[in-house]
Amino acid sequence: MMNTEELIKAEDEYFINTFTRQPIVLDHGEGLKVWDTEGKEYLDFFAGIAVNCLGHKNPKIVEAISKQAEKLIHISNIYYNEPAIEFGKRLVDLTCMDKIFYSNSGAESNEGAIKLALKYTGKTEIITTTNSFHGRTLVTATATGQEKYKKPYSKNLPHGFIEVPYNDIDAIKEAITDETAAILVEPIQGEGGINVPDDDYLPQIEKLCKEKGIVFIVDEVQTGFGRCGPLFAHEIFGVKPDIMTVAKGIGGGVPMGAFLATEEVAKGFEPGDHGTTFGGGPLVCASAIAVLDEIFDRDLLSNSVEMGTYLSSKLVSLMNKHEIIREVRGSGLLVGMELNIDGGKYVDIMREKGFLINCTAGNVLRFAPPLTVSKEEIDLLVEALDEAL
Numbered sequence: 452m453m454n455t456e457e458l459i460k461a462e463d464e465y466f467i468n469t470f471t472r473q474p475i476v477l478d479h480g481e482g483l484k485v486w487d488t489e490g491k492e493y494l495d496f497f498a499g500i501a502v503n504c505l506g507h508k509n510p511k512i513v514e515a516i517s518k519q520a521e522k523l524i525h526i527s528n529i530y531y532n533e534p535a536i537e538f539g540k541r542l543v544d545l546t547c548m549d550k551i552f553y554s555n556s557g558a559e560s561n562e563g564a565i566k567l568a569l570k571y572t573g574k575t576e577i578i579t580t581t582n583s584f585h586g587r588t589l590v591t592a593t594a595t596g597q598e599k600y601k602k603p604y605s606k607n608l609p610h611g612f613i614e615v616p617y618n619d620i621d622a623i624k625e626a627i628t629d630e631t632a633a634i635l636v637e638p639i640q641g642e643g644g645i646n647v648p649d650d651d652y653l654p655q656i657e658k659l660c661k662e663k664g665i666v667f668i669v670d671e672v673q674t675g676f677g678r679c680g681p682l683f684a685h686e687i688f689g690v691k692p693d694i695m696t697v698a699k700g701i702g703g704g705v706p707m708g709a710f711l712a713t714e715e716v717a718k719g720f721e722p723g724d725h726g727t728t729f730g731g732g733p734l735v736c737a738s739a740i741a742v743l744d745e746i747f748d749r750d751l752l753s754n755s756v757e758m759g760t761y762l763s764s765k766l767v768s769l770m771n772k773h774e775i776i777r778e779v780r781g782s783g784l785l786v787g788m789e790l791n792i793d794g795g796k797y798v799d800i801m802r803e804k805g806f807l808i809n810c811t812a813g814n815v816l817r818f819a820p821p822l823t824v825s826k827e828e829i830d831l832l833v834e835a836l837d838e839a840l
């Protein structure tokens with residue numbers, strides 16, 4: 452067995468250098484708590500980048516995965532499997548969508564959604580927004596409105612992506628051409644700094660798309676599965692997209708994603724147009740069924756709204772005390788606290804104090820705890836944050 456120092460050294464030696472990691476090795480968890488290999492305990496307010504919506508070691512997830520592993524782990528999409536069909540039917544029935552395609556990550560969900568929109572319309576252009584994040588494949592990095600993700604590949608990026616400022620409907624109107632296949636937006640931007648658009652932004656995009664025969668794609672990879680309050684964040688704005696992409700929280704921690712489409716737009720694909728080896732495997736779908744059960748049996752959507760409001764109000768009271776805080780914003784349990792200086796150092800201080808948080812867009816502290824978080828846990832976080840600031 453390697454000790455913590457040896458493990459970190461081995462990663463350094465053997466891994467391709469892509470992640471700036473925090474200097475701890477996480478070993479096990481339960482609920483909001485997670486422990487490192489030194490036995491230090493943390494409260495996890497980041498939940499694996501908004502993934503572990505039920506916290507760690509949720510008994511229903513553990514049971515679902517264990518039972519399914521004993522029956523069947525993988526079979527390929529050449530055959531039907533029951534958990535995939537059961538979960539797909541339930542998710543479609545819970546949304547304004549009619550059809551589902553399973554993938555394995557957020558990027559792969561967006562990649563498939565973009566392919567479907569292009570194939571369905573026969574057109575060539577996709578409108579995306581500044582500060583968005585849609586993934587790291589060449590197509591989704593191109594769709595991402597942040598230069599740093601695409602600059603090293605600038606000579607090989609696919610064409611047809613037009614970036615406009617977020618929350619600016621006039622910019623979208625100006626960017627639309629006869630070749631516009633789709634408009635792709637996050638209902639609330641996550642990686643870009645927890646940016647909440649005006650109430651009428653998404654409804655106006657929906658209207659434009661309807662008028663002009665453009666496919667309206669919402670990227671719910673980070674905002675979905677109760678993260679922002681309702682099951683999906685676009686519901687807050689009362690819109691019905693043509694395609695919705697999901698991942699992260701869908702399986703409560705197992706690698707899984709999907710895109711869903713209306714009956715009409717789904718007609719764009721025929722057998723052979725798209726596929727995946729692992730997508731919709733029985734193991735991950737069994738976990739996703741347990742996630743849906745828990746969300747509804749324990750009314751976690753209400754908890755997301757209540758605890759999100761509580762967390763935001765506590766952070767606002769910190770803002771009134773600490774000049775360094777510029778703004779608190781978000782929805783449900785996706786909350787950002789913008790500082791007027793770089794936020795990285797506070798992530799380190801909070802980790803030392805036993806709290807896992809994150810900083811995005813350079814100066815926005817991001818809080819995305821499991822949907823099961825309690826008032827007491829939030830109080831502990833805010834107390835530590837107050838001291839840290």
Ligand SMILES: Cc1ncc(COP(=O)(O)O)c(C=O)c1O
Nearest residue numbers: 556557558584585586641672673
């Ligand atoms: C909105 C959004 N879309 C897509 C992605 C990419 O997801 P993945 O890392 O699973 O490919 C992310 C990841 O943070 C995201 O926040």
